Amino acid sequence: MIPIPLLIALFLAFGVNTPTFPPDDVRATILQVAGSILAVAAAAFALGLGTAWGVRRKGFATARLRRTFLNGSRLLALAGLGVFGWAIHAWNWPGVVLGAWGWRGSILVDDLLIIAPFLVMQILVWWGTFYGERALQGLPTSHAGRRVVRHLYLKERQSLALILPIVSIFVVRNDVVGRLWPRWQEQPMAETIELAVLGVMVLAASPIFIRLAWPTRSLPDGPLRRRLEVISRRSGFRCADVLVWDTDHTMINACVTGILPRFRYVLLSDALIDTLTPLEIAAVFGHEIGHVAHRHLPYFLYFFVGCLAVLTMASDAFTGLEAWISELTSVDPSSPSTLRDILEGVIVAAAVGAFFWVVFGNLSRRFERQADVYGCKAVSCGSPDCPPHFDLGEMPDEERQPIRNVCPTGVRIFADALATVAYQNGIALDARSWRHGSIASRIAFLQKLAVAPERELAFQRHVRNVRYGLAMGLAASIGFAGAAYWLGVLH
Template identity: 25%
Template sequence: MFSNILYFIVVILIYNLSLSREGPSYSYTVPALAALWGLYALWCRREFRYLMMRWGLRGHSGAAEGYQRAVGRLSILAVVLFGCAVFFFHLKAVFFHLPGLSGLSSIQGILAVMFFLLHLCTMWYFAYPAYLEVFGLEIERKSYVVSQLRMNVPILFPWVAVSVVYDLIGIIYPSGASALTERLEGSIVFFAVFILVLMAFLPKLIKSWWGCKPFEESDKKRLLEEFLKEKGFRYRALLRWPLLEGKTLTAGIMGIIARYRYILVTDGLFDSLSLEELKAVLAHEMGHARYRHLLLYLVFFVGYAVMSYGMFDIFLYLASGIPFLSEIVASDPDSAGELASLIISLPMLAVMVVYFRYVMGFFMRNFERQADLYSASVMGTASPIVSSLEKIAYLGGRGRDVPSWHHFSIRERVDVLRRFFTEPNLLKRHNRFVVCSFAIYLLCVAGMSYGFNSEPVRKWMVGGLVIRAMEKQVKDQPDNIMVQQGLAMIYHEMGRHREAADVYEMILEKKPDYAVALNNLAWLLATSDDPGIRDNARALKLARAAATIDRSSVVLDTLAEAFYVNGLKTEALAAIDEAISIAKEKKEYYLSQKEKMLK
């Protein structure tokens, strides 16, 4: 499940970074997407057939690891194919242009993620025979696929909730939605507070989604509840977790407040472990609550959100300094095109994978170790948690030496726990290690967030690296309007309005009817804070000239602004209404512009 969290994050990021400018050719796109899925299905079938031929004997020492590796490879392949569908086969445009969905980004996103889920369901369908053979569980194929789906879909609940709420804000209060996306403070506060509320109350929905029910009354259940009460642990309920019909061996905890905190235990684990071993497992889950691990996971997501807010602009500026990319990015000021979007998205994806897979993964593994040692401390000995881990490894068929990016291997966990017998202060030392590591993480995230989002630092970075490279290109290619336009856009973004205006003037001397330069210069003259270049009358003249050549929403927005600053309110409203009527995206921004002009 933890790996799938990472895959879903990548999928959502890929979808959000892509563009949807043109209407898709359904006669090309739909067959291409179907063919993509068909090829994936054939590859899944081949992969698991090969796995069963190689590790056909149940209980083979390498079978469990081979199965997990195959699932991991095919999941990554599904992510790659999703990226191909988005960037090369215009998946986003398919949903964007469906009737009634142009302004509902949440529904579009859900449909896109369902396309990815189709690939995962296909993988699980073909993985079923190998799963039975490797782990020896008796479960129907339909139940296996449905159980995997039910297990993984709640990963998307927070993202769906945020997207739906944002859409509702955009419908009810357009300028409010625009403020949330345009200002770092609004975005982060909205994201953090909303996710915090979801983490508090969502467990009640998830436990119903998973079909979790209370255990039947028994001495074992009664003694476990007495154990939790004796330790002063506050929670809502101890529930049966019907994961893969309850036959897998695992437990978990969810909920950051006691009223909606649930401890989940599968039937397989409940029946296989002794009472003392189950107490040790519950003490491990208590450790996660004791050390606020779920809240710390929220910090990791907010930390990435803060860093990534300014990261895209940084990568865009750096890409603009590369001769090949500068022409791609400069060729369309509003949307650099699918190719440029793909190229600029790659470093974003790389940073995201490194952050979650290695940085957050480091803490997740050490949080698990912290919970293990807490269990040993609560139980007074490491023996129960050690024997439970050994039994889970043996009965679950997963092996003692198979680590993951979010858990140490059973062997590594047991080796550390055995040190608890001779090093009673081991938990305190590990707690200090976790606290110091987290403090270093916070310092690094704060520094990088400041660097990515601080205007002085960004100006220094862009001015020192990108602008010098772009100025050299302009000097080397004096007739290349695309390179000049790219330089002007960066000047504008960096607040160097006078230099930007000079470059646009130079472009218009060579090509007087170039709509992009006319539009961008008009916007500068109408909105700049520099009184030396502010010229409302000429801004209107240039905006009118651009609008006679290009009636896009971007140009009409500039025309409306030019009318507005010249006191022509009626004409401004007519222009912004036309922009809204043809806008394919950023409608919230155009609606906020209209609100401003109505005042």
């Protein structure tokens, strides 16, 4: 659910030293940026229309077409980021906005204009791939004018809910705090403290952003809602509401947002509700509850803020890069150099990215399996001798039991839901995911638990040890970096 391309684009635009002086030829820069955006858009339309034509010719969406469309969409995302990064650091787009157009010092407007090429490119890519998405879902693409407008409107609203908290951090950090308390920002720990406080506030308020921006409606009363309410009572889970997430039937997904029960929502997409059976939906609902039950959201916040604190306090460790890069490029490290700044930013980003890829990815995959186990428990009868299976969602309240153990039928229900979601989203079962792991590996892990439920205790103990070990290591790193700073080792 996190808009990774958007986060990378924000880092490219604001996280690396960017040129702010006007380019030599402003008109040429604008034409280059516009031409590159149109090139990426043309590729998106070729992919979307080509996929729709392939589905129409075959008569159905083959696995190859789904895989080609998925890989093409990923390449488009990479191409868009590459073009945007080149526009920022090679063609000097910020210099056009801040220097030539004179928006330097404005609140929010300058930031929006700098990120605008990426946002325009994203909208055009959504438009181009719309036809392929509709065809793969078996939905009509004829008379697509109004459907395209609605599709882009929904996409923009979904993106807006996720971009508003991030933009709020940048605006408050760079514009508001800097203007009101200029001396505070001279403190070495100011950035870390500000971002930590703002991060907590955004995490607490993000459900409000999503509720206002995403097109949602309350799940109507009926058998499905009553079944989900039973699971909530059995698990002791509280939320403000269960919402139907309107994606124009182009996304099969679910999510939970909010760390406070009063501002917590569980969202089930319209396509997910239409595609899965009630028991499979209940298993997915249980998976989202699992993220809350195991406190994954607060831990991720601690992880990100802790890593940011370590990087901020240890920033002097990267100063040696300038001398090393100057040796490679024959550039005076004391002189301004776009090439040096780009290389330094790439090296730092690669190092930090590798750390997150290995450490955060490994942790995220373990958390995802914890939530998978909880999803199985949500539809399990708790009996290791199952079948016969007892559907606790249809039993009287006095006969229902709290969520405790997995049973073979519960594992099968959740595994079927995973496989269906993967197929409908065009994801191969063995396709790797650095954050979630492959669907095949997750199903295989759950099937082992169904055969030997005692394995769960060892798994939960292992995740707990990894979690506590990483937390203590991060706390020790913060303490070490802080002590080094106060002793004068770091400046």
